[in-house]
Amino acid sequence: MSDVERILRRAVLEITPGSIVNLGIGLPTKVMHYLPDDFDVQIHSENGILGAWKQAEPESMDPFLIDASGAYVSLREGASLFDSAVSFAMIRRARVDLTMIGAFEVDAHGNLANWKIPGRFSPGIGGAMELAQKTKRIVVLTTHTDKHGRPKILETCRLPLTAKACVSRIISELAVIDVTNRGLVVREKLADISDADLQAKTEAALIFAIESGEEQHGE
Amino acid sequence: MSDVERILRRAVLEITPGSIVNLGIGLPTKVMHYLPDDFDVQIHSENGILGAWKQAEPESMDPFLIDASGAYVSLREGASLFDSAVSFAMIRRARVDLTMIGAFEVDAHGNLANWKIPGRFSPGIGGAMELAQKTKRIVVLTTHTDKHGRPKILETCRLPLTAKACVSRIISELAVIDVTNRGLVVREKLADISDADLQAKTEAALIFAIESGEEQHGE
């Protein structure tokens, strides 16, 4: 199982039946394809969809129906379509229960940086700032380190923030980590990585509190 | 012909074909019934209708379709229905071409008072303030004097204003009067009232400028 697949499979378990979920551009949008076809969830896409669903076959694809990442999607029964003001009203009024979002950096205070790398990458803000600031629960999906092996889970973010103290949980290919008042608490980790090795790949200090009987990450 | 009927028949001539018109509660709503059935106009009602039209026969009346005065209405082909925020966006964005409105008092500066008589009548503001302040053209329909014979067209309004300097024209049962930079200019009047008699019924000074060949009021 690839790192990405491991993250996505674990991410599926975050979704409470009956909830409204926004899947951010990048890794999170891929979560949809790991959901059972009859799973009771309404996927919100900030371009004006509640009830987005998996892409149809090419012959029945609708060129007027995409998600916020540009990918063609289909609709579930009971879906609704609306303008961008209503879509973000839904976000700002906290009617979206859960947002899964990508990160450049996330830190021990739950701060999130995912929109700008000064001097190198500044394509704009998109919908991330409002989703991060206003959704009831934010779960970050990220590889534990960047492509150079540097930690992405920091003591304090260095990049410009998307939103402060917004993240509830971080899911990487190695662990599931909660942001708490005490700091970052590891709830699950891969069976074949030691606490010391996980800490070595993480800039922020980790508190290990893996409950027995709790589902082990990556199974 | 009654005074009211004379006002309403003259009011019809104010409506430019192809325009969007709001008819205020009271006298103005009655204008609709004097319009030819094929007249090209869209009646806006601030409770969320563009394209309101004359009341249907009782057997086909729709209990879910009223105008802002509470009267049952019908719809023309091409009508649209929308929420109150959109309805007033239409007003504030000056997409309503003409509002006909009633008055307690109107004055030589085009000020309008029609919502409150302190200590005696204060049922609320309704939609009048926004219509008066934002419609491109405001025509007041009013009897020339009140039921005690006192002038309603004043030098300066004494009641709380609905909006300042908003009125373009006043139509009474006696005359058609324009609000101009020079003051109130009489454009039309009943053939059987003298200038002096009309001035006597009007507090504000009148300028008489009735063009020959112009339609005489009340014909």
Place this chain on the structure above:
Amino acid sequence: MKKNRTLESAIASIPSGAVIMVGGFGNPGTPFSLINELLRQGQTNLTLIKNDANEASHGVSRLIENGQVRKLITTHIGLNKNVIDRFNQGEIEVAFHPQGILAEKIRTAGAGSFGFLTDIGIHSEITRPDDLLDWQGKTYKVEMALRADFALIHAAQADWLGNLVYQGSAINFSPLMAMAADHVIVETPDLGAPGRFSPEQVHTPGAFVDSVVQLESLTSDYGILEHHVRR
């Protein structure tokens, strides 16, 4: 997730002292059955937000006549002598707003914003000096957002997810209130399974709705009112 509730249980969630938005402009859109149940259950000290006070002895007027309402935030109560009398006698507090401003204050809360800058009424007696803001060289009136604990809404049709479709002039304040209240209760005579609506044609997405009550029939209030028939 099914949002179906019984009339009794939906209204029982409202405590005394609640701030309640009520849809409707005149009769169309007024949730008469939800209001009548609130009358029956008897919650008191309510703040109501509604365009008008309905007609005497109908709709919210019954709650006011029954002494359940402390304050009414509205635009116009001129068609209701009973409520005018109670207002004049100081038995109920009434706050008036221009109609489009009331709509926009509700819509602003519904959009998750806190206020907006306008010029409506800026030169009238409804504007106090405290409302004025000088900003970037111009003067505006600040109108603050108006939220509520509950909204009571009438929809022509609904589905179990809370998607709503309105009819005729009954749209008015309802979609705005559904966005602006923390708990939104809907009555409808026509409740069905998801999939019944074209997705583009849903007026209020189910995300904004918490409880849907199916009515067995409309109340008699929804008959034709003879005094609004032209003769």
Place this chain on the structure above:
Amino acid sequence: MKKNRTLESAIASIPSGAVIMVGGFGNPGTPFSLINELLRQGQTNLTLIKNDANEASHGVSRLIENGQVRKLITTHIGLNKNVIDRFNQGEIEVAFHPQGILAEKIRTAGAGSFGFLTDIGIHSEITRPDDLLDWQGKTYKVEMALRADFALIHAAQADWLGNLVYQGSAINFSPLMAMAADHVIVETPDLGAPGRFSPEQVHTPGAFVDSVVQLESLTSDYGILEHHVRR
């Protein structure tokens, strides 16, 4: 009053230097035919307001690549390398807003208001001290309304009065822009006589629309983009 116009005459009403809102989020809702005519006629020094810059060599990206655009007000241009390059080389000014804030700024102008109070981004680098307002004991960010001279809109269906119906995810910014621009030009492949729509189901009432252009066919941009098909 019929609002039908030819493609050429509708776009010819736009002068160089105009501020133009363009509907669409990605492809859906992008008025490709109106944009292509603007490319052909060659007006310059334009300010465009659009959620994104379309994909390279499509839609508004063509206007930018052709040097007709002075400034772009947007939320995200990450999918368009050509526009990113021009931005990085200083050949075009770009102003970024959070997506819902851009929508709300446009909607505020469309409602005839001047600004709104928010907390979005209030603790981020997009907020300068000058944007902050202390009001009634709290601190807000003031976002000012964003209007335009023209809006270019794609509708799935229209009638001669300018009533519009959108389709799929093509609604996005279009109804907001139709309210916020002084002159609204619509393209549609399906224009018919008034009476074709259920009045409750009109997305944009004709009052907000000035010109409607009937398209003989959609441009090839509206084909399926292979790189957005999942493999």
